[in-house]
Amino acid sequence: MDATAKPLRIPPQMAVYAEEHRIFDILQNMVQNLLMDRPEEPIQYMIHHLRRNNDEVPRVVVLGPPASGKHTMAKLLSARLNATHLTPESFLSSDVSALVEEALSYKGKDQEIPDALWVRLIQERLSEVDCVKRGWVMEGFPRSREQGLLLQMSGTSPDHIVVLDAPDIVLLERNMGKRIDPGTGEIYHTTFDWPEDPEVQRNLVEPPGISEEETGKRLLEYQRNIPGILRAFPKIYKKINADQPCMDVFSQVLTFVLSKPRSLAPYTPRILLHGPPGSGRSLQAALLAQKYDIVNVSCGRILKEAAADQTKTGLLIQPYLESEQQVSDHLVLRILGDRLSRLDCATLGWVLHGFPRDAEQAALLADAGYTPNRIFFLDIPDDVAIERLSLRTTDPVSGERYHSLYRPAPRVEVHERLQQRPGDAEQKVQARLDTYHAGADDLEEFYQDVIHVNADQDPHTVCEFIESCVIRPRPQRPPEEPASA
Template identity: 85%
Template sequence: MEATAKPLLIPPQMAVYAEEHQVFDILQNMVQNLLMDRPDDPVQYLIHHLRKDNDGVPRIVVLGPPASGKHTMAKLLCKRLNATHLTPENILSNDVSALVEEALSYKGKDQEIPDVLWARIIQERLSEVDCAKRGWVIEGFPQTREQGLLLQMNGISPDHIVVLDAPDIVLIERNMGKRIDPTTGEIYHTTFDWPEDPEVQKNLVEPAGISEEETGKRLLEYHRNILGILRAFPKKYKKINADQPCMDVLSQALTYVLSKPRSLAPFTPRILLYGPPGSGRSLQAALLAQKYDIINVSCGQILKEAVADQKKIGQLIEPYIENEQQVPDNLVLRVLGDRLSRLDCTTRGWVLHGFPRDAEQAALLNDAGYIPNRVFFLDIPDDVAIERLSLRMTDPVSGERYHSLYRPAPRVDVHRRLQQNPADSEQKVQARLDMYHASAEELEEFYQDVIHVNADQDPHTVCEFIESCVVKPLPKRIPGEPPSP
């Protein structure tokens, strides 16, 4: 097909399907596991891998010095993510494993369990059904850089490592108040987490190794090893201040572990900007298009271009534009669909503004296959919108646009000939704002992953925030919870 005579149109469903079903990520994981395990029958191995359907389960390690709250945080993460909680102690409770029996024989002789054996035991445990299906959170392991490297050599690589951090003096104070229920193994604290049940209080005992001197030695050992561990897992860890309320630590940890690692899959941005009049949609679209070489699709502009082309569709649209009436949705979609399905939009991506304006138009756009992967709501107060629009005027000679407050005319003669667009009068702007507010809530419900942006600030600051949300993958959702707006 001659692209100069008739633009090559590509069905939008292709890119949407690949992104929605994470086709490239699946292929990447399959090849990665195939090269790591090197099975004799690659085809059957890949079939088995696809049947497991566990590429998206949590794989988390929680590290931290003594008394930093590793145990509590690991349990809370497992509860929220429905994952399996693993510690070096409970991994050694598997009484049917030959590897575990070998490790216990070392412990019976008061000898250190070899790191190679630890790696094989953990590999064996992670291959069991509960870890494979639900994911896992490992608490307090690896403890050295060598252990971390051996885990990776055995094909174990966490997606997220949560590193709890707090001043040593705080940790020593915490550790000295620790108490354990020998019946259940639950950990309590004399200051922060004392049980209400008197019977439980009577059973609590002071664990071994919590004196100030012993805690200091364990802290020294931890600080000696932690940097080496983190170097073994670059770009996979996040330090979180553990010297704050537990729920605050959990909130930060959840935000991190629900974030998706950067994918090597090709990403074509399909951005929708929605906001009240005066929120700066056109400017933000122009900035994004200029920086990332994506196509700036202004609905109003392409309708005018269709009229200027004098084609059949343009002749149908022209009467509505001349009479300042809303163009019917079916005509808008025909023009919009033709533009969004061209090769440049399909390969480079697009940023759309001016359509849809309500949930009904959004449904029509989705049904046509043009589904944005980022939806931004540019939020500004009504009085700011009125101030931005009602005080702007245009020089009919030069075509330059000025604003009484932010960009006044440079000379008196220019100021005298400035003219205001009738659509920018305060009454008409308020009417457009009312129309916006009438549809905004329904449109936000339609697009579940809406990102709100404070547009009442410097335009380049707004653009930087939008950029950060475009280049980063959307966070995972907690199982069983509705998507957050």
């Protein structure tokens, strides 16, 4: 691409490809790992990193006081995400590791396992194939700020930390009802999770350390350590109230774990606003363009501008505009493509409205290389759309627009000279609504990642919701649940 040639054309496929395949994030992760591990052969290391293709696997820590449900949440998460469930006890289950033997020797002497040894055990376990390929959900570690800092220094850091929280009185009640199956290690509760199998019921025993006094000591130790742990991971944790039904807690946990941190990658907004006539697309596009300094691309306006400028394509579309007929798709795409390929759209981003209206037009737009990364459908009832449009009028002297209900003319003489646009007649508005509904479902199916917005409210409230969806990364799609046999 020659930067001296004018006009400068940046192929739209470049930005689409880079964003779709997360090129910037891949390079960022690779360089971060390279600087942490400092291999002797950096090129081979990077090749190996790319072949592993595990930047997107879950790396989650679940923390919480005794009886907060962290074991249950970790199990549910690992099953839902197809990740490896890890506990401090599982790190000591290997019988072939020298590190495990060293750790067990401390336990045999009733001594605390050193933090540095815990971290080496975790590194060893996380380097195994299942954790590398599928990711991991680690329960109950780190237990102190020192352990958290050692984890970071070793190059091991989670992407999300779930912190379950509940009142102490609730936790004490929960913990005293806990029962364990010594054969399987499964945990049950006398009130909330009692097994139906009588044989399992007979096998259950009361685990050690669940008395009120012992539970109180563990709660005190947890409350003493958790502020320091969270200071070690200030931007990746979320506290979730565990004093509610289990599946409600899990729903919030899963939503948080599937959220993505804001990427440092250069982000160029490519926004599509679609909605029925009267839904406020033009106003929302103007608000977004003004706030974020992106290009407001109104399909209807650029067609009129092309016709007024008497360009070659403008002369071809002029008969369509004069007869109020729909301009053919290939002519619209020619003018629209010329606008979207300009330097300001390629570098600043754009908000498009008025095109496409159906799946066929969307396919043409995609084939030309213009793919929006945020698609909003502005939804309003038909009767509201008719009310908004059929009751609006224009003052031919001042050009001001008024509405019989929401913004009546200030004076009688202004009211008497108001005129209604022919296209705002109720019959024509209804015909435009019918055309919109005919293509809306297929267009939504084409784009799939459509965000619906209730446009029947204050315009600034609508704009705030659109903004929140534009600036936040799109959440990851949860993996498909395995089909039941």
